Amino acid sequence: MREFTEEQIERYSRHLVLPEVGGAGQSRLLEARVLLVGAGGLGSPTALYLAAAGVGAIGIVDSDAVELSNLQRQVIHTSADIGRGKARSARETMEAINPECEVTAHEVRLTSDNALDLLSDYDIVVDGSDNFPTRYLVNDACVLLGKPLSHASILRFEGQITTIAPGQGPCYRCLYPEPPPPGLMPSCQEAGVLGVTAGVVGLLQATEVVKLILGIGENLVGRLLLYDALELRLREVRVARRPDCPVCGDHPSITRLVDYQEFCAAPAGRR
Numbered sequence: 001m002r003e004f005t006e007e008q009i010e011r012y013s014r015h016l017v018l019p020e021v022g023g024a025g026q027s028r029l030l031e032a033r034v035l036l037v038g039a040g041g042l043g044s045p046t047a048l049y050l051a052a053a054g055v056g057a058i059g060i061v062d063s064d065a066v067e068l069s070n071l072q073r074q075v076i077h078t079s080a081d082i083g084r085g086k087a088r089s090a091r092e093t094m095e096a097i098n099p100e101c102e103v104t105a106h107e108v109r110l111t112s113d114n115a116l117d118l119l120s121d122y123d124i125v126v127d128g129s130d131n132f133p134t135r136y137l138v139n140d141a142c143v144l145l146g147k148p149l150s151h152a153s154i155l156r157f158e159g160q161i162t163t164i165a166p167g168q169g170p171c172y173r174c175l176y177p178e179p180p181p182p183g184l185m186p187s188c189q190e191a192g193v194l195g196v197t198a199g200v201v202g203l204l205q206a207t208e209v210v211k212l213i214l215g216i217g218e219n220l221v222g223r224l225l226l227y228d229a230l231e232l233r234l235r236e237v238r239v240a241r242r243p244d245c246p247v248c249g250d251h252p253s254i255t256r257l258v259d260y261q262e263f264c265a266a267p268a269g270r271r
Helices: 004-012 022-031 044-053 069-071 085-096 115-119 132-145 193-214
Strands: 033-037 057-061 101-108 124-127 149-155 156-163 223-228 233-238
Touching: 022 193, 044 057, 044 069, 044 085, 044 193, 057 085, 069 124, 124 132, 124 193, 132 149, 132 156, 149 193, 149 233, 156 193, 193 223
Parallel strands: 033 057, 033 124, 057 101, 124 149
Antiparallel strands: 149 156, 156 223, 223 233
């Protein structure tokens, strides 16, 4: 266990007094490396709380710029950030919250050419994207690399979240084997989204990541948690690994990454 400075003892005092965290757990948080795919509605609360919790190194993959319509739910950005890159804007906010946190802004679009290299440098991946090509790409890359993945999505008043732990449970393709045809699913831009729904679901992702790092509690591996903001209700669906899954099954047919841009059911990057 590392030795803490006086400032760290004060900053993380509420963690240190928790028996389930303590000094050993806070040390694990400070040594952890987490990659966030997207600094939008889901990535914003996740990034804020992971930085505050003391996660030592956080990467942010996002090639978009902040727009006025983002600010209704993407709380890591401000009006002064409009027109600036989301990854850089998020990095500055996170570093202001916790200067100890090493934040790397990857201002690129995630593709089959760079995904494995980007993800391989991190312990845990958080998918906060809003389009199917990225979701499938991140899932496949995490399965191929054996990296734990927190996946979530939101639309209108609803959200869903699951945790994917390769070798321990189902992956995203066990739920949805193939991307939907173009135009079948509306985007948040088309259907709308209640801003606070992104906050609730993003905080659930942050909770899952912290628990994964600490090795405590029960994660959402094999469980899909459904959130309904209008009814303020959580519902759980059990999900089993599919032996015929094309990426994590017994005889996988997907052994390399593929881009699925032609299946994009939502404008890429608009979260």
